[in-house]
Amino acid sequence: MLKKELVCIVCPNGCQVEALIEETPALKVLEVSGCTCDKGIAWVEQEIVNPMRTIASSIVVEQGDFELVSVRTDTAIPLGKIFEVMDIIQHKRVKAPVTIGDRLIENPAGVPCHIIATRNVGVQP
Amino acid sequence: MQVIKRDLVIIGGGPAGLAAAISARKNGLKDILLIERDKILGGILNQCIHDGFGLHTFREALTGPEYAQRYIDEFHKLGIEVMLETIVLSLDNNRQISVSSKEGFVKIQAGAVILSMGCRERTAGAISLPGTRPSGVYTAGAAQNFINLQNKQIGNRVVILGSGDIGLIMARRMTLEGATVAAVFELLPTPSGLARNVQQCLNDYDIPLFLSTSVFELHGTDRLTGVTVASVDETFQMIESTKRFVPCDTLLLSVGLIPENELSLGAGVNLEATTSGATVDDTYMTSVPGIFSCGNVLHVHDLVDHVSEEAALVGQSAVRYVTQKTVRDSASIPIEAKQDVRYVLPQTVSGKTDFTVSLRVTRPMANGVVMIKDKGRKVAGKKIVRLHPAEMIRVKVKAKNIETAEKLEVSVQC
Numbered sequence: 221m222l223k224k225e226l227v228c229i230v231c232p233n234g235c236q237v238e239a240l241i242e243e244t245p246a247l248k249v250l251e252v253s254g255c256t257c258d259k260g261i262a263w264v265e266q267e268i269v270n271p272m273r274t275i276a277s278s279i280v281v282e283q284g285d286f287e288l289v290s291v292r293t294d295t296a297i298p299l300g301k302i303f304e305v306m307d308i309i310q311h312k313r314v315k316a317p318v319t320i321g322d323r324l325i326e327n328p329a330g331v332p333c334h335i336i337a338t339r340n341v342g343v344q345p
Numbered sequence: 346m347q348v349i350k351r352d353l354v355i356i357g358g359g360p361a362g363l364a365a366a367i368s369a370r371k372n373g374l375k376d377i378l379l380i381e382r383d384k385i386l387g388g389i390l391n392q393c394i395h396d397g398f399g400l401h402t403f404r405e406a407l408t409g410p411e412y413a414q415r416y417i418d419e420f421h422k423l424g425i426e427v428m429l430e431t432i433v434l435s436l437d438n439n440r441q442i443s444v445s446s447k448e449g450f451v452k453i454q455a456g457a458v459i460l461s462m463g464c465r466e467r468t469a470g471a472i473s474l475p476g477t478r479p480s481g482v483y484t485a486g487a488a489q490n491f492i493n494l495q496n497k498q499i500g501n502r503v504v505i506l507g508s509g510d511i512g513l514i515m516a517r518r519m520t521l522e523g524a525t526v527a528a529v530f531e532l533l534p535t536p537s538g539l540a541r542n543v544q545q546c547l548n549d550y551d552i553p554l555f556l557s558t559s560v561f562e563l564h565g566t567d568r569l570t571g572v573t574v575a576s577v578d579e580t581f582q583m584i585e586s587t588k589r590f591v592p593c594d595t596l597l598l599s600v601g602l603i604p605e606n607e608l609s610l611g612a613g614v615n616l617e618a619t620t621s622g623a624t625v626d627d628t629y630m631t632s633v634p635g636i637f638s639c640g641n642v643l644h645v646h647d648l649v650d651h652v653s654e655e656a657a658l659v660g661q662s663a664v665r666y667v668t669q670k671t672v673r674d675s676a677s678i679p680i681e682a683k684q685d686v687r688y689v690l691p692q693t694v695s696g697k698t699d700f701t702v703s704l705r706v707t708r709p710m711a712n713g714v715v716m717i718k719d720k721g722r723k724v725a726g727k728k729i730v731r732l733h734p735a736e737m738i739r740v741k742v743k744a745k746n747i748e749t750a751e752k753l754e755v756s757v758q759c
Contacts, residue, residue: 226544227540227541227543228541229545230541230649232648234544236731256730273404273545274396275521276394277522286494287495288493288494288495290397290408290493291394291410302521306521320411334668338407338411339391339394
């Protein structure tokens with residue numbers, strides 16, 4: 221058994237959390253203390269087994285009234301996959317117009333998520 | 346010269362200005378003009394492409410541009426007039442505004458004014474950073490603008506001074522964009538930003554954070570070649586034996602924000618030393634009748650949700666001022682910051698309506714109670730598990746509890 225201290229990142233409260241973990245036979249969270257909501261407890265259980273993050277970046281837009289369209293993953297992805305996904309985002313080019321919510325990349329690096337636009341970009345006047 | 350007349354003029358089209366304008370319109374005011382110096386509305390949210398905005402307002406984690414767009418869409422749907430690429434040159438105490446617009450110089454007479462100009466960052470000069478003045482030294486927000494809006498890479502090996510949220514967010518952003526962030530240095534013994542940002546922006550990427558440590562010299566002639574850092578003692582004096590050189594080509598400064606109140610000063614608005622923003626009553630009217638203030642120009646917020654909420658209230662107050670020609674509710678009850686409280690806002694209240702006190706504590710504390718007292722009698726209180734200077738605290742006060750109050754004192758009891 222192992223005790224692990226974490227800071228919950230679900231909301232700005234940033235609760236300081238303690239998780240009691242069993243390492244064998246499989247990684248398992250036995251007890252969580254310090255959370256002030258259910259979302260937090262679910263996050264801690266996930267965090268111990270496989271930390272997940274939403275990431276934000278931007279993609280170059282051709283013929284847009286902005287040079288870049290800001291984007292994010294539409295769901296949290298494994299922390300360990302972030303740089304693979306970033307590599308695909310950095311090499312992608314899209315054409316204007318782009319609308320918030322547009323799916324710009326599907327399943328980058330085989331990760332079950334999509335890269336969606338978070339800004340409207342019009343066509344260059 | 347022709348003078349345009351408007352019932353309400355809002356200066357600044359960021360989150361505060363947008364929410365104030367929308368609220369004013371929804372409270373029945375038709376003749377509203379919003380002035381924005383940028384080409385687009387949304388203010389600083391446009392460059393804050395990370396997520397985490399709107400958890401209170403929309404119950405979901407939006408990015409800055411998404412959060413802004415919800416307000417921009419509503420603003421346009423309500424058909425509120427806006428002047429973009431227009432800079433306000435001056436504002437006087439009779440609410441006359443001079444602007445430089447695309448059409449040239451214009452004068453505007455406003456029935457009421459809402460100040461929502463936001464804040465700006467402290468620079469290397471503002472913190473008297475010693476050493477040479479090479480290129481490669483940016484405020485974190487300027488770096489964010491270059492990277493997120495202008496598609497410019499600004500450096501490869503980065504040191505960040507200050508652990509404010511923007512600095513932490515930029516540490517992650519630059520790492521994701523392929524730069525190496527060597528370290529974050531913080532003068533204070535605790536991080537200045539939110540704990541969740543230390544976790545998800547630094548710890549996730551193994552970026553070291555050195556507390557009680559600061560940058561004491563910049564090196565390099567054309568481009569930054571490195572910085573000298575050292576630990577500090579409890580009085581923030583450098584400990585000579587800890588001096589070391591950290592090579593880097595880029596230094597980002599995340600060392601605090603200053604409300605942008607030049608226009609307010611020109612109008613004769615009283616400013617508070619603790620917030621660097623206007624002194625306001627519980628309608629958020631400043632010391633000058635008919636001039637209101639909200640958002641980061643009033644006091645620096647950590648959550649945009651609170652900015653929107655505050656600005657909506659101010660929009661409502663401004664409408665009441667314009668339509669009822671009320672001079673001022675006799676806001677005669679002062680509120681003062683006492684034990685472990687750095688500032689409180691508003692600074693005076695009428696006692697006739699319920700209101701919310703915003704405050705910040707002076708130091709990190711655990712299991713405290715924020716107490717609001719009138720001559721020793723408790724009128725409101727809030728239990729808080731962790732109190733931190735980086736996190737604004739808001740406490741609701743009921744009017745019926747302060748009917749007879751003469752002075753309210755806000756303190757923390759642990």
